[in-house]
Amino acid sequence: MTATLTGLAPSTTYYIRAYVAVYDNSDLEYSPEFTITTGEGTPEEMLENYVAPKDNDYYVAIAGWSARDQWNLANVHDPSVVKAADGYYYMYQTDASYGNVHIEGGGHFHGRRSKDLVNWEYLGATMPELPEWVVPKLNEIRKAMGLEEANPDVNAFGYWAPVVRKVSDNLYRMYYSIVCPSSINGEGTWAERAFIGLMENTNPADNSGWVDKGYVITNASDRGLDFNVAADDWANCYYKFNAIDPAYIITDAGEHWLVYGSWNSGIAAVKVDAESGKPANLGNPWGTDADIASYGKLIYTRQMGNRWQASEGPEIIYHDGYYYLFLAYDALGVPYNTRVVRSKNITGPYLGIDGTDCTNAGGDAYPIVTHPYKFNGHYGWVGISHCAVFDDGEGNWFYASQGRLPVGIQGNEASNALMTGHVRSIRWTKSGWPVVMPERYGAVPQVAIAEEELIGNWENIDLGYQYETMKESVGITLNEDHTVTGGQWDGAAWSYDAEARILTVGSVELYLMRECDWEAAPRTHTIVYAGIDNRTTFWGKKLR
Incomplete structure (x- = not known):
């Protein structure tokens, strides 16, 4: 016999047994159990079925020690992440938490683990x-x-x-x-x-x-x-x-x-x-x-x-032939930002993207990797640095750090002590520099991005360095005639390399990924970009 099962979710394993009922006999006969795993579905189905993370960035209600099984990436500071042989990512951190509630649990260098970089199990002190x-x-x-x-x-x-x-x-x-x-x-x-x-x-x-x-x-x-x-x-x-x-x-x-x-x-x-x-x-x-x-x-x-x-x-x-040295810059509260330099040798000299020899001559490191920022619909994030950089063994690279909310959120003068673990995807530019995505990782299916999806309204952030300043987004539009309206690129032409997933605006190459729109209500998937123009980094996301 054959049977057709409908309504199954994509990328899901099902455990199945068939049975037969014999007429005038109360006994049932069962087949052996077997499993099937459904495919990912069509690109449209994959995105339609996407479920965004539900974490509350203002996590005061679950900050206490008794709620640690709900923390997920709440109360994370200075994370280090490693992928172990068992397939889990393990994260360990500085002894810090909102209200120092970690002290109640005793011990130090607390850890957590995850299979998907989205859902994390709290493990306690090491x-x-x-x-x-x-x-x-x-x-x-x-x-x-x-x-x-x-x-x-x-x-x-x-x-x-x-x-x-x-x-x-x-x-x-x-x-x-x-x-x-x-x-x-x-x-x-x-x-x-x-x-x-x-x-x-x-x-x-x-x-x-x-x-x-x-x-x-x-x-x-x-x-x-x-x-x-x-x-x-x-x-x-x-x-x-x-x-x-x-x-x-x-x-x-x-x-x-x-x-x-x-x-x-x-x-x-x-x-x-x-x-x-x-x-x-x-x-x-x-x-x-x-x-x-x-x-x-x-x-x-x-x-x-x-x-x-x-x-x-x-x-x-x-x-790919270089040692990359990532650095945390400036003070912890608002100013914290991340830089990167690189060298062919472990002991240097480490050079910035602008050629500055930061080993022998000293100097500010460029490019900027992260910087305090704010998209519309959110309080914004500051204190984004002291990072971990790691890969999954399959060519995909990630950046993890803490992020802090600004002071005074919901009237809370201690809200800057709310530290959430941020995980972001990294792409590597043609010249070999890492760019970190502006939105946190949310396990969005990386379905191919078509050119027509880029037409419409975006938020763009110029991450050019400004001490103790949260850089805010500016609206721009990519028009059907391949021109840009609004912001610093107003009147520039744009083009798109779909195979490489690179959007070029004027002379600036912007590297695209699908990611979670954490500011949307409800959260959903969108398209984001990150790129570097000499010493200036740009972040952006498509509005849906």
């Missing part, structure tokens, strides 16, 4: 308490420097910015930052040092399976024992390298490198042993430049000769 090695190591260094022993409050340490990488299917490494409280030599002197430590796990699905491997590296100073630098002497702070914000990469040649640093001088790179994950032969973390050479090489600096960099949070990846 580190139960302050590692036993931290205070003894701090006092070992202080004693060698001739300083009094410290007795810090165990509850005053900071737990910041982990990075997680898969070394093999059976080994995952998490480098983490521990920031020590107080100051080097009493009130009014420079802040105490930080440490980078290491944990390992054979299977991240076991969130309690992270084993601490101890000390990796600490702050290094080229100022010897002249540690009485005033706490507000920003440009001449005591440390050359600040041991926070680790990034970790295994190069194309198989070498293991730790890239780290924040504000003080810039970003350093140090080679680590593949077996232990730690640098070899570290000397004292003070002295001259020659004395502290084992602590790494400066690979990025925003301003030569100024220790107050306003840059931090390095992330490093390798793609």
Whole structure:
């Protein structure tokens, strides 16, 4: 016999058994169970059946610890993401949450996981308490420097910015930052040092399976024992390298490198042993430049000769012949934005898209990757930086960071402390630079985009850098006669390469994707673009 089943959803697995009822017999005879998986459907069906994420960006109602099973990407700060051998993406983060509710759960470096980058399961802490090695190591260094022993409050340490990488299917490494409280030599002197430590796990699905491997590296100073630098002497702070914000990469040649640093001088790179994950032969973390050479090489600096960099949070990846160094710029609240530079070599020189040598000469990194912004119909997003960049193993790349709401949303003066995890798709330009999509990832089917779909009204955002400014969208129209009306491109011609999914407006190439329109009510799918014109990045979305 044959049967036809109608009304089935696309891309869905069904479990089926046939049965027969025998006349005048109450028994039923069943076939073995079998499965079928429906196809994706036609392009029209795929988009028609799309269901957008339901997350509430103003998540105060579920911010508390008791609602953590509903958080999804609420309460995310400084995320690091890795795709594991089990097919899950695992995300770990700085100890931060709205109202510090994570403290109720105990432990540090909380994690979550997802199969689709949209729906996330909260996993809890990976580190139960302050590692036993931290205070003894701090006092070992202080004693060698001739300083009094410290007795810090165990509850005053900071737990910041982990990075997680898969070394093999059976080994995952998490480098983490521990920031020590107080100051080097009493009130009014420079802040105490930080440490980078290491944990390992054979299977991240076991969130309690992270084993601490101890000390990796600490702050290094080229100022010897002249540690009485005033706490507000920003440009001449005591440390050359600040041991926070680790990034970790295994190069194309198989070498293991730790890239780290924040504000003080810039970003350093140090080679680590593949077996232990730690640098070899570290000397004292003070002295001259020659004395502290084992602590790494400066690979990025925003301003030569100024220790107050306003840059931090390095992330490093390798793609198509280049090492890409992503950087967080400016202060956390509103100004936070992301930049990227690249090099053929892990230790530089790292150049911007405008040719600036940010390793040897210093300078602002371009292009801008993310910037505070606002589309119509939403409060807008600020504080979008300190990113993770990762791929799915199938050629698709993603950008993850926190995003903050502005101050004063719904009369809430603490709304800027609402930190939501943002995941966005990346496309790579013809010249090899990453552009991050303006809308958050929503698993929209990447159905081919036809030229006629582009005709109509759009919102365009010029992400040209402006400190502490949320860049707002301007309406433009792509006309049927291939001209543009409105905004900075008014009167320009446009054309479209459907195979490459590149919209060209004037001389600017804009890279298209289908994505979720998070500002629409109700949310739905739309078309978005991102592109770079020299040092200026553009974001846009089609209005439906």
